[in-house]
Amino acid sequence: MTTTHIDVGAIDFDALGAWMDGEGLPAGPITSAAPVLGGTQNVMVRFERGGRPYILRRPPLHARAKSNEVLRREARVLAALRDTSVPAPRLVAAQTAEEPVFYLMEPVDGFNPSTGLPEPHASDPAIRHRMGLEAAAALAELGRVDPAVLPGFGRPDGFLERQVPRWLKELDSYGELDGYPGPDIPGLEETAGWLSRHVPRSFTPGIMHGDYHFGNLMFACDGPRVAAIVDWEMSTIGDPLLDLGWMVAMWPSGNAHVPGLAQPKELVAYYAALSERDLSAVDWYAVMACFKLGIVLEGTHARAFAGKAPKDIGDLLHATTLGLFDRAREFMGGALD
Template sequence: MTEPPGLDLAALAAHLGTPPLTAELIPGGRSNLTYRLTDGTNRWVLRRPPLGHVLATAHDMAREHRVISALAGTAVPVPEAGPLCEDPEVVGAPFYLMQEVPGVALRHRDQCPWLTPDKAAILSERLVDVLADLHSVDPDAVGLGDFGRPDGFLRRQVARWGRQLESSRSRELPGIDELRDTLAATVPRSRRATVVHGDYRLDNVLVTAEPTAISAVLDWEMATLGDPLTDLGLLCVYWNGLGIEDDPITGTVSALPGFATADDLVQRYATRSGADVTGLGWYTAFAYFKLAVILEGIHFRFTTGKTVGAGFDRIGRLTLPLVRRGLAATAREH
């Protein structure tokens, strides 16, 4: 195996005190980079930030490591955390290791020949149930009581993603400023505060076929304490996608027979968690805005040659369709 971009395997082996290592980039992720790593006997997964244009606070390895460590032993399935290295001299950026977990991240229909309608229905329920379980975790009980600042969370989120937009702005994006300003002017009052994942969706969990289950929730880089409806709104946006062929937002997996509708997911979440989900339209609109900004940041990295992997050339085309859907969601809400 050749040495993948973003890793110095000799330096990494020396740092970890292991025999010589081999590694491969795990495809599919478009933000932090994920590698499968082995010394011939042991296997790990390594996470590090992207190679360039790292947005402030968006690629914090210590936060990811802290949250999966804290959630071990709860009802939320997470990989076992390994060592964290915050010294950028080893591989060029901070990183951490975690144990490899069985299961696959379902990103494309060709991964799903085993997924019968009955299994798809079960998986829909499991996805919602794990989210409800996450939102039921007592942050203080798992050592995450200071993991975020719930007061003013939504207002800060709109401002934060507005700043991220400015950090990635390289072209005209009609409507995106209107969407940001509308969201800022209509921020709802949060009803409760929980641990939030920040990017919860089907392809950020690992799925096993037998039994049909979620073996791990991945990609905790945006986790914090805040309003749990932000997770639910974003899940609905990912679930519905853009309604186009070969949709890179969903991979069209959630459109296969047997999967629940987004409305079904919301209803199950409300029943399972006891949460009031009225006013979800604002959260959905915010999710469209947030995703548009994320994809614009990825597009910026692509145009500057700072991405690793395939499919990045299509990402920039998705920003404006997301903006238009966000504006439509704000219109429906008001």
């Protein structure tokens, strides 16, 4: 069945086919178009043409203010990583000169564990444990890429020093929302002060994913290997150890999704064995991650007071914020030592 006139995100498949012809990609009718579920920020559609499968990624029909710029950045990062050992979706071609921006990538042969575990993963505790270590290994691989492949991408100078003021300013901005009484977050000032006093003196700039957690990883169907790190919307040039802190801070606990994963201390040790980066301040990066994510989630709580988000969601995320600041205190106390 051809899909030239099927409304899959209102994509103009005739125009897409003509553009693909101009890129020298295999010709023929576009077939088997279907939405790829799992993300909400952008549209993803899988289709086939000329005997080859593709994933199209483009902004939603009613694009957000920065949707096109975000996809330009994603396409640029994926192009830079294409010839590296970093497990990332393989970029095929990108249209970034006009809007809507879109790009084509090869489908990833893998699964996301948040939707359930296939075999052999479901039955093999050794594979599940190793999945955690492979997540750390994939991140270490990203940290080894020379950031010179992305000139002018991000602002690494003063990157760490900007973090606490940047997120406190974000928190202050919530006061502009009607009805929000201000943050009731025990430990907020203590955490901000600790972070400010313990900023690492120096770091080696590198490519950051910006949102490195279990939900943004796809694993190989036949074992524990990371098949692809996905959703590069937040990527920049900064301190890659913030990705490590983010992974540790958001690591699933208990039996969430994947029972028997390697624990945070093991992740840090495995990363350290694969990296030349100085991990002596790893606690700082984990605390910073809790601080940032807690403030981001508090934004929905504030919007709920103003009637711009459901109250139950706002309350749930506020509780999550309080849990993150509790976790920050654990990291300040040397939980990763």
